[in-house]
Structure formats: C-alpha cells, structure tokens
Amino acid sequence: MSDSYKTIIGLEVHVQLATNSKLFCRCSTQFGAEPNTQTCPVCIGMPGSLPVMNRTAYQLALKTAVAINCEIPAFTKWDRKQYFYPDLPKGYQISQFDLPMSANGYLEISDEKEGRFEPKRIGITRAHLEDDAGKSIHDEVHGKADSQIDLNRTGTPLLEIVSEPDLRSSAEARAYLEELKLLLEYIGVSDCNMQEGSLRCDANVNLHLETENGKVATPIVEIKNMNSFRAVERAIDYEAERQYRVWQETGQRIGEAPKQTRGWDDASGKTLPQRSKEESSDYRYFPDPDLVPVLSTPEQVAEVRAALGELPASCRSRLSADHGLSPYDANVLVNQGRALLDYFFTTAKTCNDFKTTCNWVTQHVLRILKEQETTIEEFAVSALQLAELITATADGQLPKSRSKDAFEMMCAEKIDVATAIDRLGIEQVDESALVALCQELLATNPKIVADVQAGKQQAVGSLIGQAKKKNPNVDPGRFRELCLELVAKM
Amino acid sequence: MSLTEQSATELLQLLNQGEISSVELTQSYLDQIEAKDSQIGAFLRIDAKAALARAADIDTRRQSGKPLGKLAGLPVAVKDVLCDTETKTTCASRMLENFRPPYDSTVVAKLKAADAVLIGRTNMDEFAMGGSTENSAFQITRNPWDLERAPGGSSGGAAACVAGGMAPLSIGTDTGGSIRQPAGLCGVVGLKPTYGRVSRYGLVAFASSLDQVGPLANTTEDAALLLETIAGHDPLDSTSLDVPVPEYTATINRPLEGLRIGVVREHFATGLDPEVESAVRDAIKVYESLGATVKEISLPHSKYAVATYYVIAPSEASSNLARYDGVHFGHRHSQLSVPDPTSNSLVEMYRCSRSEGFGPEVKRRIMLGAYALSAGYYDAYYLKALKVRRLIRQDFDTAFEQVDLIASPVTAEPAFKIGQLADDPLSMYLVDLYTVSANLAGLPGVSLPCGFSSSGLPIGLQLQAKPLAEETLLRGAHMYQKATDWQSRKLDQLK
Amino acid sequence: MAITRADVEKVARLARLRLSEDELTSLTNELSQIVTYVDQLAEVDTDAVEPMTHAIELHNVFADDVVRPSLPREQALANAPSHNDQAYLVPPVLGD
Incomplete structure (x- = not known):
C-alpha cells in the first residue's frame, strides 16, 4: 500500500559532545563509572550552586553547527525548560528555546546502494546546546520497588540537531543518520557511540495521503527508544504501516488527536504508546538568569569554518574528480571514517597510485580489519609500508602473484616489505634464467608445443605449474609471454 | 564603653594591637546573645564552642606572628542562606531543615580565609521571601528598638543582631530590599552591592537576577570593611563581574568634592510618613551644608518597579525552587498513602513534599511565578x-548623568507591628517601593540611620549610585555619618 | 485580571503543590489582587524595548574544560531523603 501514502519523517538527534568535563560543572563525563560518583553540587542541583558554561562544549557545538551548514546568529542565550522528573535534579533542563545558537542548515545524503532514492539535501531546522538528564533505573519486573537515580550523566553536554520533515523513507532516515554520524566523527566532536548513548535519535513520523477529498495528513507520532540505526529503520517502517491502518480505521487527521509519543520495542518489533509526562506541554521556558548570552561575530564563525578541514562530501568528489576513483569506491573509502581515509591518502600519495591503493585498501585492508575485528589505527601494516608494497610490486621487485602473500605475512607478523620478501624467499628471476627455463620445459613437453602451434594458447598454462615448482619466484605472466614467443619462433 | 558597643573597625584595631583577644571578644558577643536573643530571636543557631575554638586558634596564630586574614578574630553573623560546610543551611524553611551543604559558598569561604569568627546563623524570611522575617518557619525575630515590631526582612535576623549588639558585622542578602529595609527599620547600615560585585555561588537562590550578598554593620566604615572582604570576581558565578575591587576603607574618609545629590520627585508622593519625609529632607539638608548640590530628578518608570519586581522575582523563584522535590535533598513527604492506581505516586510524593516543606509566602510566590511563566x-x-525593567534601568542611566547619588527614604514608614501586614500580601509587597528598583537595575544602594520617629523608631536614608560606584556610595554615606551621630545612638535597653 | 479557582488548581499541578481547600480559596483572592496590581504594566509602551534578563549584562563567560574531583558518593547522597548508598531512591516511576 506504500504507493498510496507518503511517509513524512523528521529526526531529532542528540549528540554527546566529546568534552572531558560536563557542560556546566567540571565533573568528568567518562562513561561507565559507578553510580553517583561523578557528581558535584552543580550537577546535583544543590541549593546555591551555579552553572558556568564549558568553553570546549560551546566550541564543539559551534563547529558542528558550521559543518551542517547552519547560520550562526550574533546572539544566543540559554533557557530553562521546566518539568519535574527524578533524573532532572534542578527541576529544569538548561536548553535553548527561541534563540538557538544555530539554525537553517542542511545535510546532503546520497544513496549508497543506488536506486532507492535520489541524492538530496535534508534541511536542518536548528542545532542547540543543552545539558543531559541523569538515568532512572526502574524495577522492570514488578514496577513496585523504588526507582534508582544515577546522576553521573546529568549535565553532560548534548547538541540537539533537529531536521526538517524532509525525509521520505526509512532508508533516507538511515542514510541521514549515517551521513551525520560520519560527519560528526570526521570533525571529531563526538564518538557517536550509540551503546553508550553518545548518539540518540527520536523520529517524528506521519503520513500524507491522497484521497478523493484532497491531501490529508495523519497525526504526528514521536518515536523514542531506538537504540540502533537498524531500529530507526524498522520503527519508521512499522509506524508508517500502523498509521495507515489506524487512518483507515478512524480517519483521524492531524490536529484531531494530540501529538503522541510511542516507544520502539525492538523485541516485538512494534511501537507502543508511552505514558506522557504529566503537564509536559507547558515547559514554562524562560532565559536562565544564572547564565549569560554568547555573542559571536562573522569573523569568529569564518575562523571555525576555515579550521574544519575537509568534510566527507568534498572528500568523495575530490576522490572521483581528481584521482579517478569510481563514485562507489570513493563512497566506500570516505564512509570508513577519517582515520581510514588518512591512511588511504598517505599510502596513495607515497606510492603515487590512487587506483591501486584504492584496490588494496578496499579489497585487502578492509577485509583483514574485519577478520581481525580491529581498527585502522591498530592495523599491523602502516600506510607507508603498504605504499612500499605497492611500489615494490610496480617495480617488479615483488612479483604481482606474490604480493598478496607478502601482504598477508606483513599483517600476520608485523614486518616490513623487505623482510616479507626475504622470508618468502622471493628473488627476482633474471630474464636469461627465465628464457632457459622456458626452453627446457618446451623441449620436454612437445605435446604442448604442438597444441600451442595448433592455436591452443591456453595449453601453456600447464607449464606454469611446473615452472613454479622449479623456481617459486617465477612471474607466471612473464613466463607465459616468453613461452608463446619461443613457440612462435620455432 | 563595653566591647560590644564599639565599631568593628575599632575592635579590629584593638585585636591587631593585642589589646584584646578574639576569644575575649567572641565571648562578649556570646554573652550578649545569651542575654538578649531569647527576646529578639535574631539567631537560628549558635555554635559557641566552635566559635570560641576558632577565636582561640586565631589568637594563637596572632601570638606566634603568623599572617592573619583581614578580619582576623572579628565575629561575623551569617544569614542562614549561604552554604557553609560546618553548619546546616536551612533558609528558615522546613524544606531545608536538615540540609547540610557539602560545600562552602564563596562568601563564607572568603570570610573563613579572612579569619572571621563565624558566630552564628541569622533568621530570615523563608527563602528570603518577605519583608518582616515573620515568614521564617522556625521563629519570629523582633526589632530590638521595639519588641512588638518587626525588624523588617528578609535579612531581619542579620539587622537585628547588629542593632541588638550581638554581632559587630553581619552578612545579609538583598533581592528587593532585604538588606536595606531591615537595616533601615533597625537603625543600622546595610549595603546592597552592584549586581555581580559579590559572588552568588553558594547563596541559595531566590531570584537569581536580583539576589546580591552584602554587609550589615553599625557604621559605613564597618560596612566598607566587610564589603571589601567578600567582594570580587568568582569564576564559579557566570554573573560575577570581573573588575578589581577598590579598597573601600582606604578612601572612605575622603569627602566627595562637588557631590551632586539627586532627589526623586516621585519618591515624595502620598503614602510617605511625615516623620520619615522630614528625616530624609533633613539628611539632604545636611548634604547641602557639606557643600553638595541637590538636584530634583525624575524616574518616570519607578512607579512600575514593584509590579515589575513581583513578576520577575516570583518567576525566577518558581523555577529556582523546583529543585525542592524531595528526591536529592530536602524534605520528603513520609506517609505515602497507598498509591491510587489512577495517580502517579511520584507526582503525589512531589506535591505533598513541596506543600509540607514550603510555607504560605513561598507557595504564594511559586504560584505567582508559575502563573506568569505559563x-x-x-x-x-x-x-x-523584562521590558519595563530596561526602562527602569534607562531612567537611572539618565539620572546618573546628572547626579552622583540618589537620596531617598528606605521605607515609607518606620517599623511596623508584628502581624500588621501578615494577612495582606499586596501591602507587604508595597513596602519594597523604594528598594526594588536598585535590584531591577543592578545598582548599589545603602541604607543608613538618619533619625528617629517620635516613638523612638529608627528612620533610614537610602543612597543609590550607578553600577560599581560603591566607593562613591560609601564615601558619600560616610560624609553624612561624620556630620551626624545617629549611628551612635544605642539602645539603652530592650523594650 | 481575575484569576479563577480553576486557574489556581492548574498552576498548583504545574508547580507540584498540593493545596488545601482553604489555601485554594485564599490564593485565588490573593493572586487575583496581585495580578490586578501587576496589570498596570500593560499601560507602559514597550514596543521598541528589548527585554532585560540580567541586572548587569555580560556575555561569553566560559570555564575551561578541565576535570575537577567530584564529590565522594557518601557526600553526594548524604542529604537525600532516601538512598541505598549507591543511588537516590524514589517511588516507582510508572511508564517513563
């Protein structure tokens, strides 16, 4: 039925910024500490305590806002968003209401698997800096025992990035999240670890339907509790179908029902209604008198922009336009993240062969990383060693047929190219020795000579095995060429 | 003259010269407290043992020639709203009856670093909300000049302990007049510094954009001494001003040449008690006799100050007090009824805890603020x-282009009777008429004694200056005190 | 502006206060009185006036991102009405 409606999706992403200390106090933001061991009067909201903004948090937020093409207003301020909840010790969250630090940006997404959607620009409504709440641990079994509150996370800096409702499918939503995550990692503002809650996503979903009476929109539902990109995709798909079903049953349109919040339940694969926080609609926002506004000049913003470095989108186009890689390969390389791309560029520039480097990296390096479950930073073969390997192969110092063996050995034993060549006993076979070997084998295999003369050139193939037995360093390609030449001269 | 009748400046000299010991001095004040405070009720808690131990330690260090802080050995009383690890901080509220902060407020830390002897914690209106100290959850404080009357508030204990000779110096806080008004009603000097001059870190917030900590003392010199001890930039308070603090005591004796005193037309309207009016007009004449020029000025938006204040202060308060929900600190409702399956036991816990923990005035302001922000x-x-607030500030900016100080009454009437305004919140709010503007505009203001009513109650003169002009304010106030002797008129006995 | 009893009840829920019948009655009167007094602000022309949030207007105040020691857990929890030495305890939060 998907052709009868359009799914309208907007995403709200919360990113934990990579600071050492919290947004308004100097408690550590380290994940995984014992409950309530990383708190102080400020983040506990104790009487008399006051917030002071973390400079690095603001700078990381600004850097991100610039990277997602937002406008940076000259004046921004922080507001109190008031509601009561045990993991919110001050009784309010310090957030930004009417004058956020950035607005009107966009992120470009393209279709990695091609064909599912057109490359497009997704609007970003705003990105603003706020503090995180603590963690409530509920009695899952009975719901009767007391809930436990851990305030370690309270006050951690978050950047909330709100997209326009520009996404039209779960695949687009996923592509947006992946591109955003990649970008955030490129500019180093967050580790984007979803397991640790460094990247969280809520989705606003509704449907636009064409009916006999014109266009109709269904009530907007906010989906929470999605703990992976896969969950986001599944939840959106489920929710779209559910809303279509409900619409068919009730005909309820937007405005006829309040905005609903539903939680994604990964196990059952369903979204379930969440109890809304009482009176949550009236947050009584007002400017936080304990904090002062931040002013920024166009020059400061320009400085931030200049210091951003190259962003994924521009890396991709540079790889295909300037270095002749296919868009597919460029995408694969860039999407691996900044560290792998740095590795690639170091290798490629050293050996001065982008295409060959691309083949090595995409075919062999990535495979080994996956097999060894390791990262490029811990990879045994350095970028310069890989460059040496490629150069040695191009020079003929290392027969093409043995280069993979050498690479495997380098990976396994953490040795350089020269050592690998040495250990593999690879020596360059000189041309006259190779000619002699050809002549010897042709002489002892008249049948093959006859076959070749009869036009069956592939018959030479069976000699290659014999040649390699006599001398493992024989370059099969050159050996084949020579044999054919000699036969032709007979 | 007994020790406790001398000014802090004189006492400090005696201490520094070795004429008296801190133990001796502290004991004298403890004796005064013992003798009088059961009637006045200025203090919520006294820890005599700790105070004497600290005094003894300072005496020992003094004897061995070790460097000492600026107030070494002088007793100082602290309003029970500034966090101190060594005692509870209750804000005179049931909500914080047992709250023991794990940190020192910056002001308390500075007092400790100055080797002051923190002699006790003074009573106040609950969470500093009120103008009579009747809103304390624990006790009433009486005006030492007339025990049937209120000392004003919210720093009523802070003013009464100085007026009653139970402490030479005391720390108060002022959100809409809470230092100046009780100082005026109790006949002592009380100064509200420029917003941001003194750190608010560790001051339990009432209205963050208006709250300031300041000194109460017998003389302007003493107030200057205490102010220069507690003032200064604090990186823990984002609203703290990063400007040097002048040494006020060094310049206070220098009269101001060519002083221009502003008198605000709107301040002498109906409702001003004739005795107060004549005392304030006499004070202005004293300035003229000292060579000052007096100029009539207008603050056209001042008539909106109380209305503006009673929107902004409760709004901020409703938010600042949201943290008292019985979860992380403070009072929690103990007898949770069997949770009604249709209601949320957590929400009920919040509502009951807050309703039990807060007194009527605090609830009233929370309600007012929540309403104004909803x-x-x-x-x-x-x-x-917030917009009218800017107009009020702009009026002052214009006025201070023409004058150095603005002279006015502190309150329209001398101290009122305990209970007189208790059932009429709006009339109680209107008591703040002359004082709230300085908080809205962030200006420094001082209240000093300028006479007595026919029934023997002190009358206060308020001086206000432009932001950061505390030096001018103190020098101007001191000129007046040198020319008059209201501050030396002491209580003969409590009546 | 007059405030109704229903307004007061609504705000009391918002502010998490449980008010008695008497309190509701008196607060309805008192708040009406105060708000009526405050209504005089409406007569001030503030069209071209920027709101003033702070008494003294500062900007760009930051602290360096340097970790400082947190409170020992016993101290953090010491003032909590209910805790289990590790976490604050609250009545069960239904739903989320």
Whole structure:
C-alpha cells in the first residue's frame, strides 16, 4: 500500500559532545563509572550552586553547527525548560528555546546502494546546546520497588540537531543518520557511540495521503527508544504501516488527536504508546538568569569554518574528480571514517597510485580489519609500508602473484616489505634464467608445443605449474609471454 | 564603653594591637546573645564552642606572628542562606531543615580565609521571601528598638543582631530590599552591592537576577570593611563581574568634592510618613551644608518597579525552587498513602513534599511565578516585566548623568507591628517601593540611620549610585555619618 | 485580571503543590489582587524595548574544560531523603 501514502519523517538527534568535563560543572563525563560518583553540587542541583558554561562544549557545538551548514546568529542565550522528573535534579533542563545558537542548515545524503532514492539535501531546522538528564533505573519486573537515580550523566553536554520533515523513507532516515554520524566523527566532536548513548535519535513520523477529498495528513507520532540505526529503520517502517491502518480505521487527521509519543520495542518489533509526562506541554521556558548570552561575530564563525578541514562530501568528489576513483569506491573509502581515509591518502600519495591503493585498501585492508575485528589505527601494516608494497610490486621487485602473500605475512607478523620478501624467499628471476627455463620445459613437453602451434594458447598454462615448482619466484605472466614467443619462433 | 558597643573597625584595631583577644571578644558577643536573643530571636543557631575554638586558634596564630586574614578574630553573623560546610543551611524553611551543604559558598569561604569568627546563623524570611522575617518557619525575630515590631526582612535576623549588639558585622542578602529595609527599620547600615560585585555561588537562590550578598554593620566604615572582604570576581558565578575591587576603607574618609545629590520627585508622593519625609529632607539638608548640590530628578518608570519586581522575582523563584522535590535533598513527604492506581505516586510524593516543606509566602510566590511563566501569560507578564525593567534601568542611566547619588527614604514608614501586614500580601509587597528598583537595575544602594520617629523608631536614608560606584556610595554615606551621630545612638535597653 | 479557582488548581499541578481547600480559596483572592496590581504594566509602551534578563549584562563567560574531583558518593547522597548508598531512591516511576 506504500504507493498510496507518503511517509513524512523528521529526526531529532542528540549528540554527546566529546568534552572531558560536563557542560556546566567540571565533573568528568567518562562513561561507565559507578553510580553517583561523578557528581558535584552543580550537577546535583544543590541549593546555591551555579552553572558556568564549558568553553570546549560551546566550541564543539559551534563547529558542528558550521559543518551542517547552519547560520550562526550574533546572539544566543540559554533557557530553562521546566518539568519535574527524578533524573532532572534542578527541576529544569538548561536548553535553548527561541534563540538557538544555530539554525537553517542542511545535510546532503546520497544513496549508497543506488536506486532507492535520489541524492538530496535534508534541511536542518536548528542545532542547540543543552545539558543531559541523569538515568532512572526502574524495577522492570514488578514496577513496585523504588526507582534508582544515577546522576553521573546529568549535565553532560548534548547538541540537539533537529531536521526538517524532509525525509521520505526509512532508508533516507538511515542514510541521514549515517551521513551525520560520519560527519560528526570526521570533525571529531563526538564518538557517536550509540551503546553508550553518545548518539540518540527520536523520529517524528506521519503520513500524507491522497484521497478523493484532497491531501490529508495523519497525526504526528514521536518515536523514542531506538537504540540502533537498524531500529530507526524498522520503527519508521512499522509506524508508517500502523498509521495507515489506524487512518483507515478512524480517519483521524492531524490536529484531531494530540501529538503522541510511542516507544520502539525492538523485541516485538512494534511501537507502543508511552505514558506522557504529566503537564509536559507547558515547559514554562524562560532565559536562565544564572547564565549569560554568547555573542559571536562573522569573523569568529569564518575562523571555525576555515579550521574544519575537509568534510566527507568534498572528500568523495575530490576522490572521483581528481584521482579517478569510481563514485562507489570513493563512497566506500570516505564512509570508513577519517582515520581510514588518512591512511588511504598517505599510502596513495607515497606510492603515487590512487587506483591501486584504492584496490588494496578496499579489497585487502578492509577485509583483514574485519577478520581481525580491529581498527585502522591498530592495523599491523602502516600506510607507508603498504605504499612500499605497492611500489615494490610496480617495480617488479615483488612479483604481482606474490604480493598478496607478502601482504598477508606483513599483517600476520608485523614486518616490513623487505623482510616479507626475504622470508618468502622471493628473488627476482633474471630474464636469461627465465628464457632457459622456458626452453627446457618446451623441449620436454612437445605435446604442448604442438597444441600451442595448433592455436591452443591456453595449453601453456600447464607449464606454469611446473615452472613454479622449479623456481617459486617465477612471474607466471612473464613466463607465459616468453613461452608463446619461443613457440612462435620455432 | 563595653566591647560590644564599639565599631568593628575599632575592635579590629584593638585585636591587631593585642589589646584584646578574639576569644575575649567572641565571648562578649556570646554573652550578649545569651542575654538578649531569647527576646529578639535574631539567631537560628549558635555554635559557641566552635566559635570560641576558632577565636582561640586565631589568637594563637596572632601570638606566634603568623599572617592573619583581614578580619582576623572579628565575629561575623551569617544569614542562614549561604552554604557553609560546618553548619546546616536551612533558609528558615522546613524544606531545608536538615540540609547540610557539602560545600562552602564563596562568601563564607572568603570570610573563613579572612579569619572571621563565624558566630552564628541569622533568621530570615523563608527563602528570603518577605519583608518582616515573620515568614521564617522556625521563629519570629523582633526589632530590638521595639519588641512588638518587626525588624523588617528578609535579612531581619542579620539587622537585628547588629542593632541588638550581638554581632559587630553581619552578612545579609538583598533581592528587593532585604538588606536595606531591615537595616533601615533597625537603625543600622546595610549595603546592597552592584549586581555581580559579590559572588552568588553558594547563596541559595531566590531570584537569581536580583539576589546580591552584602554587609550589615553599625557604621559605613564597618560596612566598607566587610564589603571589601567578600567582594570580587568568582569564576564559579557566570554573573560575577570581573573588575578589581577598590579598597573601600582606604578612601572612605575622603569627602566627595562637588557631590551632586539627586532627589526623586516621585519618591515624595502620598503614602510617605511625615516623620520619615522630614528625616530624609533633613539628611539632604545636611548634604547641602557639606557643600553638595541637590538636584530634583525624575524616574518616570519607578512607579512600575514593584509590579515589575513581583513578576520577575516570583518567576525566577518558581523555577529556582523546583529543585525542592524531595528526591536529592530536602524534605520528603513520609506517609505515602497507598498509591491510587489512577495517580502517579511520584507526582503525589512531589506535591505533598513541596506543600509540607514550603510555607504560605513561598507557595504564594511559586504560584505567582508559575502563573506568569505559563503558556498564554508569558508575554503579558514575564516578557513585559523584562521590558519595563530596561526602562527602569534607562531612567537611572539618565539620572546618573546628572547626579552622583540618589537620596531617598528606605521605607515609607518606620517599623511596623508584628502581624500588621501578615494577612495582606499586596501591602507587604508595597513596602519594597523604594528598594526594588536598585535590584531591577543592578545598582548599589545603602541604607543608613538618619533619625528617629517620635516613638523612638529608627528612620533610614537610602543612597543609590550607578553600577560599581560603591566607593562613591560609601564615601558619600560616610560624609553624612561624620556630620551626624545617629549611628551612635544605642539602645539603652530592650523594650 | 481575575484569576479563577480553576486557574489556581492548574498552576498548583504545574508547580507540584498540593493545596488545601482553604489555601485554594485564599490564593485565588490573593493572586487575583496581585495580578490586578501587576496589570498596570500593560499601560507602559514597550514596543521598541528589548527585554532585560540580567541586572548587569555580560556575555561569553566560559570555564575551561578541565576535570575537577567530584564529590565522594557518601557526600553526594548524604542529604537525600532516601538512598541505598549507591543511588537516590524514589517511588516507582510508572511508564517513563
């Protein structure tokens, strides 16, 4: 039925910024500490305590806002968003209401698997800096025992990035999240670890339907509790179908029902209604008198922009336009993240062969990383060693047929190219020795000579095995060429 | 003259010269407290043993020639709203009856570093909300000049302990007049510094954009001494001003040449008690006799100050007090009824805890503030008040182009009777008429004694200056005190 | 502007206060009185006036991102009405 409606999706992403200390106090933001061991009067909201903004948090937020093409207003301020909840010790969250630090940006997404959607620009409504709440641990079994509150996370800096409702499918939503995550990692503002809650996503979903009476929109539902990109995709798909079903049953349109919040339940694969926080609609926002506004000049913003470095989108186009890689390969390389791309560029520039480097990296390096479950930073073969390997192969110092063996050995034993060549006993076979070997084998295999003369050139193939037995360093390609030449001269 | 009748400046000299010991001095004040405070009720808690131990330690260090702080050995009383690890901080509220902060407020830390002897914690209106100290959850404080009357508030204990000779110096806080008004009603000097001059870190917030900590003392010199001890930039308070603090005591004796005193037309309207008016006009004449020129000025928006204040202060308060929900600190409702399956036991816990923990005035202001910030009213009340606030500030900016100080009454009448205004919140709010503007505009203001009513109650003179002009304010106030002797008129006995 | 009893009840829920019948009655009167007094602000022309949030207007105040020691857990929890030495305890939060 998907052709009868359009799914309208907007995403709200919360990113934990990579600071050492919290947004308004100097408690550590380290994940995984014992409950309530990383708190102080400020983040506990104790009487008399006051917030002071973390400079690095603001700078990381600004850097991100610039990277997602937002406008940076000259004046921004922080507001109190008031509601009561045990993991919110001050009784309010310090957030930004009417004058956020950035607005009107966009992120470009393209279709990695091609064909599912057109490359497009997704609007970003705003990105603003706020503090995180603590963690409530509920009695899952009975719901009767007391809930436990851990305030370690309270006050951690978050950047909330709100997209326009520009996404039209779960695949687009996923592509947006992946591109955003990649970008955030490129500019180093967050580790984007979803397991640790460094990247969280809520989705606003509704449907636009064409009916006999014109266009109709269904009530907007906010989906929470999605703990992976896969969950986001599944939840959106489920929710779209559910809303279509409900619409068919009730005909309820937007405005006829309040905005609903539903939680994604990964196990059952369903979204379930969440109890809304009482009176949550009236947050009584007002400017936080304990904090002062931040002013920024166009020059400061320009400085931030200049210091951003190259962003994924521009890396991709540079790889295909300037270095002749296919868009597919460029995408694969860039999407691996900044560290792998740095590795690639170091290798490629050293050996001065982008295409060959691309083949090595995409075919062999990535495979080994996956097999060894390791990262490029811990990879045994350095970028310069890989460059040496490629150069040695191009020079003929290392027969093409043995280069993979050498690479495997380098990976396994953490040795350089020269050592690998040495250990593999690879020596360059000189041309006259190779000619002699050809002549010897042709002489002892008249049948093959006859076959070749009869036009069956592939018959030479069976000699290659014999040649390699006599001398493992024989370059099969050159050996084949020579044999054919000699036969032709007979 | 007994020790406790001398000024802090004189006492400090005696201490520094070795004429008296801190133990001796502290004991004298403890004796005064013992003798009088059962009637006055200025202090919520006294820890005589700790105070004497600290005094003894300072005496020992003094004897061995070790460097000592600026107030070494002088007793100082602290309003029970500033966090101190060594005692509870109750804000005179049931909500914080047992709250023991794990940190020192910056002001308390500075007092400790100055080797002051923190002699006790003074009573106040609950969470500093009120003008009579009747809103304390624990006790009433009486005006030492007339025990049937209120000392004013919210720093009523802070003013009464100085007026009653139970402490030479005391720390108060002022959100809408809470230092100046009780100082005026109790006949002592009380100074509200420029907003941001003194750190608010560790001051339990009432209205963050208005709260300031300041000194109460017998003389302007003493107030200067205490102010220069507690003032200064604090990186823990984002609203703290990063400017040097002048040494006020070094310049206070220098009269101001060519002083221009502003008198505000709107201040002498109906409702001003004739005795207060004549005392203030006499004070202005004293300035003229000292060579000052007096100029009539206008603060056209001052008549909106109370209305503006009673939107902004409760709004901020409603938010600042949201943290008292019985979860992380403070009072929690103990007898949770069997949770009604249709209701949320957590929400009930919040509502019961807060209703039990807060007194009527605090609830009233929380309600007022929550209303002013709620959907549909924000623009008409809160936002409007913030705009009028700027107009009030602009009036002052214009005025201070023409004058150095503005002289006015502190309150329209001398001390009122305990209970007199208790059932009429609006009339109680209007007591703040002369004082709230300085908080809205962030200006420094001082209240000093300028006479007595026919029934023997002190009358206060308020001086206000432009932001950061505390030096001018203190020099101007001191000129007046040198020319008059109201501050030396002491209580003969409690009546 | 007059405030109704229903307004007061609504705000009391918002502010998490449980008010007695008497309190509701007196607060309805008192708040009406105060708000009526405050209504005089409406007569001030503030069209071209920027709101003033702070008494003294500062900007760009930051602290360096340097970790400082947190409170020992016993101290953090010491003032909590209910805790289990590790976490604050609250009545069960239904739903989320």
